[in-house]
Each structure stands twice: as C-alpha cells, then as structure tokens.
Amino acid sequence: MNMPHDLAPIPLVDLKTQSRALKAEVLERMGAVIDEARYILGQEVQQFEDAFAAYCQTAHCVGMANGTEALHMALRALEIGPGDEVITAGNSFAATALAVEYAGADCVLVDVSPQDFNLDVTLIERAITPRTKAIIPVHLYGQPADMTAICQLARQHGLKIIEDAAQAHGAEHGGRRCGSFGDIGCFSFYPGKNLGAFGDGGAAVTDDPALAEKLRALRNYGQKQKNRHDLLGFNCRLDTLQACVLLAKLRHLEDWTQRRRKVARWYREELADCDVVLPAEREDARHVYHLFVIRTARRDALIANLAEQQIACGIHYPHPLNRAQPFRQARTVPPDLPECSRLAGEIVSLPMYPEMTRPQVARVAAAVAAFATSQESAHESV
Secondary structure (H helix, E strand, O other): OOOOHHHOOEOOOOHHHHHHHHHHHHHHHHHHHHHHOOOEOOHHHHHHHHHHHHHOOOOEEEEEOOHHHHHHHHHHHOOOOOOOEEEEEOOOOHHHHHHHHHOOOEEEEEOEOOOOOOEOHHHHHHHOOOOEEEEEOEOHHHOOOOHHHHHHHHHHHOOEEEEEOOOOOOOEEOOEEOOOOOOEEEEEOOOOOOOOOOOOOEEEEEOOHHHHHHHHHHOEOOEEEOOEEOOOOOEOEOEHHHHHHHHHHHOOHHHHHHHHHHHHHHHHHHOOOOOOEOOOOOOOEEOOOOOEEEEOOOHHHHHHHHHHOOEOOEOOOOOOHHHOHHHOOOEEEOOOOHHHHHHHOOEEEEOOOOOOOHHHHHHHHHHHHHHHHHHHHHHHHO
16 A cells, blocks of 8 residues: 555655666666676776866865775875874764774864864864874765864964865865865765765875875775785775766766755755754855754654654764764863763754655654644643
8 A cells, every 4th residue: 555645754865766867877887897897996987086086176086995994095195193193073973083093093082063063173273282193174964164274273283184075075165175175085975975876985085196196005905006015005996886876976966966955945944933953054165965954952752753753864973972982082172072962962864865855845844843842832831
C-alpha cells in the first residue's frame, strides 16, 4: 500500500533521487574505464583534479582516498609531526582531530562562536604556544570560517593553514572559495557531502606546485616515478571509478548549491516566528548548507516528536571532541569548551538536500513549530 505523498517519510538526506538522475552518465563513464582497465590513477582522475582545482579557484588538486587522508597527507606534506601542536575546532567530526594524531602531532581544541559554530577567532591566539605549527579551521555545516582574521593571525605567528572544507564545497568568504585560503584545502567526497562519490573519496587543493608534487607522492607510496620511493608514502589514491562519479556530478554542483540555499530560505520563511534559533549566515560568506542546523533547549524531545511523524533529523555532533576517548587528554581553550558543550546539547539538523520540495519543507517546519508551541503552552500552564 502506497503512503499518501504528503505523509511519506522525509529523510535527513536523499541520495537515491540524485543518483538515479545521473545513473546513465555514470555507468557510461565507468564502462569506458572497465573497457580499458584503467582502474588506478586513470585519466578520469586527472580530469577531475583539473576540473575541481578550477572550481576551487586553486592551481592544483590531488585526489585522495577520503577526506581524512587528505588532512593527514596535508599535515605530512607540511612536515608537521611529533612535538608539534595543531589548533582546530572542538565541535568538528572526529576525522579532523584524528588526522592530527595520525601525523603524530598534538591536537589543541579551541571553542567556537555561537553565531556561526566556527572557530572563535578571539580565542585562537590564547591557544598558540612555541610548539604550534598550524591551524585547521573547519568550515562547519557549509558556513565558512572567518578566513580573513585566521590568515592574519597565521601570518603574524608564522603558522600554516590547512582548511577542512569537507562540508563546504563551493562555500565562499569575501568572494573566494573555501579551500583557496590556506596552504592546503581538504575536501571529502563521502556520499552524503554536497559533492559526493558512490563510496569514499577526498582531495587536497593548493596553489603551491611543490606541495602538490609532494602530496601526489605521499598518496602513492612516496613514488614520484614507479619503484622510486623518495618519501615515506601511503596508499590513499582516489579510485578512477569514483572520479567518474565526481566528474558527472561536478557540473551540477552550482545548481545543487543554489537549490540548497533556496531550501534554507524556505526554512527561514516558515520558521521565522518559531521559538528555535535558526542558523546564521554572515554577510561576508556564501553558506552552502551542507546541513541546516537549528538550536532548541528541547532538542531530544523535538527529534522524538518528529520521528513519530516520519521526519528524520540528525545531531552533528553530539559531544565536543574532548569527550571522545582519543582526545580526552587534549588541551582545550578555554578549559572544557563551554560553548561547544552548550551547542552539543541544543543542535538538531533538519532534512536538507537539493531535491527537497517546498511542501516537504513546509511539513517539517509545521511540525517543528507545532512542537515549539505545545512546549510553550505546557510551560505556561505550570
């Protein structure tokens, strides 16, 4: 029995619709790879790297096996390792801090701004010590960090910048694309990202030709030519078949970004008078809405209420990184990351994907508003 359209489940992310639309093109590209058996570093990888570098407004792109390895290889390329400290945000996904640990360096977790959920620039200088070698700003949820201020701080203290742009494909700060500000910008192509593969994938972008050459060697066993291992390298190449998917998708990315921004506008209109905190969008930034994250003190009850109405939600992320086992000894600025901790108990990600319709957004917003109103009434009657 088919469920009425207006009552059909609304997922947090809809990958099926987008994948079906591109299936024929992707299969055609993959068929050419299969016919020629060019599975590892085939020409499609180079084609995608050239196209994505241009999209990011950078000179070079190096495809990687995933976004975590892009960060790891970036740290290795910049020769950051044991004895060094790297500053990053306390509210990111664990992959950011894990990459620092993989390189042998120590992660220093800094609190974030409650306005845009990104690194609180006013706290970064307090985290810098003689051991500090780099800053990894995370453009969380698709909102760019304040790269003007971060770049200025990095120059003053002689620090490297690695941008974690895993959620920020096409996001802009002051008209420049995320990934183009730092020494190296790192992206994930996990299937649910704004630009996602049909499996794992990632990339590092840079304007520095020497860094690009080093990154290419690091991802491929340290080889600059076959069987010549000039570096302690790794095996973290972008698969040719995944490059086929990304090539097919990249030409749609700007259209999908505009659709995400339209969905965000619909949410703002529908929730304008609702007792929840909507995500900020700074005037100097183009937010690409990888996620649409609201805040409410009654987060868990809201998620349960929406689930009863077959509306999926998420929590990105349920605790600050200093509460995860690998990072419990990490230095935090300030101690215990109070803003990260507060946000972690209030944030909820509403459904967000380019194919969302206005009626779907209206249904989600109506459910959120009804819940908020019922909670207000219950509170007033006490």
